[in-house]
Amino acid sequence: MTTNSNVIQFQPRPQRPEFRRPRLLVQAARAGLSSWNRKRDMRRLFKSDEIPLPGHTLPRLHAEEQRLDMARRGSEADYDVQRHILLLVAIIAETLDSATAPVTYPAKATQARP
Numbered sequence: 001m002t003t004n005s006n007v008i009q010f011q012p013r014p015q016r017p018e019f020r021r022p023r024l025l026v027q028a029a030r031a032g033l034s035s036w037n038r039k040r041d042m043r044r045l046f047k048s049d050e051i052p053l054p055g056h057t058l059p060r061l062h063a064e065e066q067r068l069d070m071a072r073r074g075s076e077a078d079y080d081v082q083r084h085i086l087l088l089v090a091i092i093a094e095t096l097d098s099a100t101a102p103v104t105y106p107a108k109a110t111q112a113r114p
Helices: 023-035 038-046 058-073 081-099
Strands: none
Touching: 023 081, 038 058, 038 081, 058 081
């Protein structure tokens, strides 16, 4: 049995529906990335002292952002553009963090040699 040490293992990316937002919202979110502070901003977004682990927040962020996007499209009075931009910043930052996460390899079983 041979081992291929030259094979690169990539983390699979979960399938997501197409994510399209107005250019101005995306530009504002990209500009906000420079001041993103995960510890501070996740507490503010989730209104909690406990911050979920990286990679566990994306489904919740996407759900909240989708709710706000529906409010934006419906011109609802309770639409908060600042929160929407902060959610988009968080989604971009979390996606970038999860894309650059190191690959974890399964532990090798040690075999006793005779």
